[in-house]
Amino acid sequence: MASLGSNEWRAICDKFTNAQNLTDVESRNDPENDPFRSKYKARELLREIYCSLKSFGGEGEEDSGGESGDQRPTEPLVDGQREDVFGQGFSGDSAAGLRAAKLGALEYYLGVNHVDTEELSAGQEHLMNCMKLLERCRVSSENVSLFIHVRNQLGILWAGRDETETAQGFLETAESIYQRYMKEDGSPPTDMSEYFTTEEKLLTHQERTKRFELAYTHTMYYLAQVYKNLGETERAATYCHSTLQRQLQLNQFSPMEWALNAATLSQYYITKGRYMEGRHCLSAATVISDLAGEIPSEAAAQESETESERREQLRQKRAEIARCWIKYCLNLLQDAKKLLEDNVGELDTDRQEEMKRARRVEEEEEEKGRKTALLFGSEDTFDSIASHEEKVPCLLPLDFTEARGVFLVGQNYVTQAKEYFQMDGYVTDHIEILQDHSALFLGLAFFEEDLERRCKMHKRRVDMLEPICIDLNSQYYLLIRRQLMFELAEIYNEMMDLKLTLANLQADTRALDNHTIKKFNHLCSASAKYFQMFLDSLCSPEGKPPEHLEEEVLRPALVARFRVARLHSRLISSLPSAQLDNLNKSLENYKYVVQYCEAHPEAAAAVETELELSKEMADLLPLKINRLKAKMTTNN
CATH class of the missing domain: 1.10.287 (Helix Hairpins)
Structure with missing residues (x-):
């Protein structure tokens, strides 16, 4: 192989740098009618490098070519099931092994190029060629990054085809490789791009570490999506949380995108009653969203279209974070109500006192939980996040004063959200926010004596x-x-x-x-x-009323009938004729509930209590109606 100082090798390195620039920079400016122009040029350069590298390597090298098409590969879910990519440990590869890794890297870059240009079968073929070349190597600091990157890409490829379990195999193996490498070696590994870099341009140890950790962060991010699609929500949330934490540590994130992801994650924690974690995610989202910069003034002179779009996106995303805060406060109130209400929906004061006595223990557990929880933030942001958390409780409110504190926080975010999601243009969103505001009042009213x-x-x-x-x-x-x-x-x-x-x-x-x-x-x-x-x-x-009620309206419709019947019977009137009319309407609606459930037996389970009372009233009301008629006749 040509030496690093040779003119031929420098030409290869320059060609690779040009290919990377075409892929990462020039492609952004490609015209709409030729969207992959720069990537096609990059592909040709990568092919030329591949041919040159093979010709420099001497005789006796086998081609890496594999079968094309959508052949489904398999990958061990647990390290060591089918292959031991680590051999007996970590050590430097032979020259042949390093050369195989370099050819594998080119197959990897060609595979990504084909995927980016929507040629998925060709992309898969190149990525699998990379895997075959790596079979000649043990994992070492020279190639571990490539081992992980190629599995990440195959995971993405198969996930895009809705082959989630196949994607899971590649990604879990990438995770296993990272964890074992860090346990047994842990030195800053060579980045794939350094295979085609002259000695004076090699990366520092710090930059190598950053790139390697970012690759593993991508593994965790993709696994979070895979577990979500598999219905493993707890694992998905754990991986999502870790991904967000690592992005902050590596300083590799878009503030508003990160903030929205953190706010979205909070909604999972909220549904599980894990309010400390939910509050932490939302507080971090609020703090990090501020890093996106101040929203430019409406009066900014000659505002560019790009800046206008950016301003609009910032306003929208901050409003969406505000809506997540509303849900946090609303769920806190609703869960407290469920915990404290008696069998008729009123505040159980005995239960309330019991919970207050247990509060001190709960607060101690919260402190322990905070110490063991996966917290966001660096030294620069942690204090800001913690300061924001102090403004919002994460324990269930037990009395009106505590509930009012939660309500006021939620109402503040209602105001913020409505500033963007106005009725003119965002009808559905605006009404949903109003409904949440109404529900906040309902939650607070439960505690009002x-x-x-x-x-x-x-x-x-x-x-x-x-x-x-x-x-x-x-x-x-x-x-x-x-x-x-x-x-x-x-x-x-x-x-x-x-x-x-x-x-x-x-x-x-x-x-x-x-x-x-x-x-x-x-x-x-x-x-x-x-x-x-x-x-x-x-x-x-x-x-005409429907003969059959659809499942989504079955209970509401029958409950509405039951309530109408009850309401008509409760109207107060001094006129016997009006009383009779109200009782007849009441009986009509009670009978409807009974008769519908008789005609549709499966509906009875949805309204057991209402059905039982309706049957009782359908028997009693005719007697009351007859007595009233007899009284009216006597009076006449």
């Missing part, structure tokens, strides 16, 4: 949702309107119960005054109206 103040919180929910529900076009937003109708019906129903409870507490006798009756009937009628609107939205254009 003053029933009048609790009622006012529900009124705030009505005020934010009702105008939207009325104005929304049902032709384009039918599903959203149904959600809003149902929620408004439930809010009015809750307010009705609260007003009646208040009236009974305040009255000296069981008789209600006219003002209270009027208010009660208004809330009762409003609830029934929205439940009926929901039911009407399920009907045919001719107004």
